[in-house]
Amino acid sequence: MTLISFVVPAYRVQGYLRECLDSILGQPVDDLEVIAVDDCSPDGSGEIITEYAARDQRVQAVRLTENVGLGPARNIGLDRATGEYVWFVDADDWLAPDCLPEVAERLRTTRPDVLLVDHVRVHWNDTATRSAMREVFPTPPGEGTFRLRDRPEVMRLLHTAWNRVVRRQFLVDLGLRFAPGWYEDVSFSYPALMAAKRIGVLDRVCVNYRQRRAGAITRTRGDRHFEVFPQWHRVFHLMDDWGPAVDELRPAVFERMIWHYLTVLGNGQRIAPELRPAFFAQITADYARWLPPGGYPAPDGVEGLKHRLVATGKWRTFSALRAANRARDTARRSARIARRRVTPVARRNVRRARDVLLREYYRAELRRPVDPSLAVYAAYWYRGYSCNPAAIHEAARRLAPQIRGVWIVRRDRVAAVPPGVEYVVAGTPAYYRVLARARWLINNVNFPDFVRKRPGTVHVQTHHGTPVKVMGLDQQRYPIGAGRMDFGGLLRRVDRWDYSISSNSFSTQMWDRAYPATYTTLEVGYPRNDRLVTATTEEVLRLRADLGIGLAEKVVLYAPTHREHLRNYRPPFDPELFLDALGPTGRLLMRSHYFHDRDRRPGPTLERERILDVSSLQRVEDLYLVADALVTDYSSAMFDYAVLDRPIVLYTPDWEAYRLARGVYFDVTREPPGAVAMTFHDLLDLFRSGEYRSDAAAKTREQFRARFCGLDDGHAAERVVRQVFLGERPPPRPGC
Structure with a gap:
């Protein structure tokens, strides 16, 4: 057995x-x-x-x-x-x-x-x-x-x-x-x-x-907490049925009942203020109904006083006692905070006078009405027009033209904004004005901490990839990878979300755990991947021509991810040797992670004309469309590129170190989207032999696509616009 x-x-x-x-x-x-x-x-x-x-x-x-x-x-x-x-x-x-x-x-x-x-x-x-x-x-x-x-x-x-x-x-x-x-x-x-x-x-x-x-129900207010009473009634009815065999246990069970009732009542996240008198009255009724004939071991001190107030039904005295205790606790917390704030001036962050004035301007704009037709977009900390927000913006212009879309970009990225797209420069008065008055705020990362969530406004978190590495609160278990992340601040930002865009069921599950809050998940696919589905042959040919790529050239895109825990790390990759492995018709496109624009060290010098650094191109979807194969490691690029059903190779030379230091949600070497190379020599062999596009690699890619790409049908952005901007209800989930 x-x-x-x-x-x-x-x-x-x-x-x-x-x-x-x-x-x-x-x-x-x-x-x-x-x-x-x-x-x-x-x-x-x-x-x-x-x-x-x-x-x-x-x-x-x-x-x-x-x-x-x-x-x-x-x-x-x-x-x-x-x-x-x-x-x-x-x-x-x-x-x-x-x-x-x-x-x-x-x-x-x-x-x-x-x-x-x-x-x-x-x-x-x-x-x-x-x-x-x-x-x-x-x-x-x-x-x-x-x-x-x-x-x-x-x-x-x-x-x-x-x-x-x-x-x-x-x-x-x-x-x-x-x-x-x-x-x-x-x-x-x-x-x-x-x-x-x-x-x-x-x-x-x-x-x-x-x-x-x-x-959790312990953090859910409502009258369902009154259901604690019939549950305890069942206990005492059962004791009545069992008779003298359990009589000696009645005092201890009674004490636990009153303790539990007071615990539920004392939790401000369960019983709303208007329901507390009725809840207290029911405790008093149960006290009188189930009190053992010989009494019970009541606690000492303040807890014992609460029991006596319950016994006599003195709600006002009980409520005043609770208020006094809460005031005392608040005073103690305030004193602790005040002590922490008494720090040397040298340790304070001194703000420039201009920033102070702009923040005051922002607060003044918050007192003006919300603009009912204004949507503000941003991506990658204002790095430009890209990713899911860009796809949603394009769909909104088509499906909801009455909504005015404004982008926030850094000053050094203004030139990359497409013609006809309205924008403001981060840090300017116009920037603070649109942030204060927009009805919709759409971003693939979080807006700054100072941004207020105004009543009637809608914040949409689009994210920017299906996660391999752990994210959000899950990073607490991997302090090396988390660095100095302020998790309390993160949750305050997450609490502003109204919607979280998810590309697949796996992402939804991970976001629920990494970012616990009360937002609504829109599991609709990734808007940025719509273009991978809808792009025409003519469009792909034009993109290749713009990059100087001939029809017969075999294009491989190399796009590794960032290692937050290894700031200066670059994967061991020799572009010259790799190009030789591709053969005379090969063309190598190299793209660094967007974080690397913080790293001003010069990258490797690319001397051969068939090697092209494409890190500065604004929209990575263009690169996916022109590439015949992708080489990556732990980047979310694999999930997006898999939509195209083209060969993918994972080059993971530091897998064990990355998994232990940064943390991952699943083992990509066991569930890959294609062939896997653990060393650079293995990577070269995969391309020299053609194994990267073998039947076995295609089978693993098929399984990967079935798990992660089922929603990418070319209409994800439209689904977001219809639900978020137009208020249309999504179709019911099959099953229940």
């Missing part, structure tokens, strides 16, 4: 689900199964589950045709479980590496009904907060088992389903199921402990409990 059945319900967790499943399947224990339940999730969670089930026989995919909620979804997984034990793991959490052997050993040696395991809370800034395990068990709990009446303090451990492994037959015999609604763990976890004859505690951190910045 399988030892452990993991039940993993999934709903709107596409950004986290892979990490969860990998953390289970990657454990050095084979005696397990995973029942992954797609609770009719509207995102890509179901696709991820199907993918994992297809490649790992230990995964059983269950796809529901309607959304039933977390509790019923767990029940469905429990009904399909075959393991001796069942572990309900939330899909946005993940197991600690190599924890499962110790869990399995404890299960086999002690055969508990319930085994409690430790956890840590992992916050968005990659910090961790320990659980209450050390407070509950100041001395190690040992390997023995016990009943709840012998150690009732175990109820002070978090009452979730995911921090305990439960014997399946014990649940079946008890008939214990998860109830529908929020706070479903309450009416499952406490009864399981009360009924268990053998409870074990493993004081090893096994679960990373993700504190999501957005999307």
Whole structure:
């Protein structure tokens, strides 16, 4: 028999689900199964589950045709479980590496009904907060088992389903199921402990409990938090049914109930101010209804005072106490901030008088009405007219001509702005004016921190590539690659987004995790790739002629990515030797990453006329169209170029170092868009032999295209314009 059945319900967790499943399947224990339940999730969670089930026989995919909620979804997984034990793991959490052997050993040696395991809370800034395990068990709990009446303090451990492994037959015999609604763990976890004859505690951190910045019910205001009351009512009704056998546990269970109610009430992100009096009144009613005849162990100090106020129904006094505590905490925070701000003048950033005046001008413009017809575009920190914003701008001119589009560009890039495109120069009064008054702001990076998100305005983040390297908050785990990134500032910028453009399901999943906020994802394909689909033969020939490329020449574009952690790094690439490998009809185009315009060191001297530096060309799509093959490494260029279904070679001489230092979302050497060369010698051999365009390379490219390029049909920009500017609704997602 399988030892452990993991039940993993999934709903709107596409950004986290892979990490969860990998953390289970990657454990050095084979005696397990995973029942992954797609609770009719509207995102890509179901696709991820199907993918994992297809490649790992230990995964059983269950796809529901309607959304039933977390509790019923767990029940469905429990009904399909075959393991001796069942572990309900939330899909946005993940197991600690190599924890499962110790869990399995404890299960086999002690055969508990319930085994409690430790956890840590992992916050968005990659910090961790320990659980209450050390407070509950100041001395190690040992390997023995016990009943709840012998150690009732175990109820002070978090009452979730995911921090305990439960014997399946014990649940079946008890008939214990998860109830529908929020706070479903309450009416499952406490009864399981009360009924268990053998409870074990493993004081090893096994679960990373993700504190999501957005999307969790603990950060969602609304009246559904009142559902905590019927969940606790179920506990006490069950105790009534069980009778004297659990009477001695009533005081401890009652104390936990009041503690939990006050925890929910005290969280300002759950109960809105107008709902708090009614919530408090229900606590008072439950206090009177379920108070044990002999009383209960009420806490001391301020917490004990709260309990007494609940008992007497004194909401006004309770509210005043809460306000006083909050004022005290605010004063302490302000004092700490003030102390930090007392720094030497020499360490301050002194702004020039002109900048101060312009910012004041910007603030004045913010008081003027938003221009209902103004859209402001920018790309790559004002480097010019390019990428997804340019494609959206072009589509908007055609489909929504009533909208005035204005571009922001640096002064040194003005000459590259196409004729007829209105623009302002960054840093000028006109720049601050359009930023203050635009209704739409479209960028493939973030606008500066000073930009305010005004009511009624729409910010569109288009991004500028499908990510291989980790991005956003995920970079916290790779401090070498992250450099001095201000993650708090990043999230403040992300909070301005209304829309996030995604090129494929994979990108959507990664953006959800890297940039957690409340924006709407538009998974429509990349607007900049429309041109790759719609370009005519005549247009391609004209582009080749503009670059002096003949019809018979074999053109290879070399476009490596930037290494943020290695500022002066350039991949080992000898253009002269590579051109020799291409033969007499070969032509090599070399393009550096756009970050390299910060690096003023001269690049390699290109002495042969068949080698052309194309780094200064504004739109990389032109280069894709003229190239017969692409050589790149970890750049998002591979995803865009794959739309053309032409040969791609990954040249990855520093793969292991890059993966460890910078961090990646998937192994491009195992799932490449074509042939892979780990050394320059291998790269030359691929082109000398023609292997780069072999059937095997074409097959891997086909698989790559199926995964990443399915939405690039030439109409992505149009879909963005129709939804963002014209307010048209997207077609419903198939399935649920």
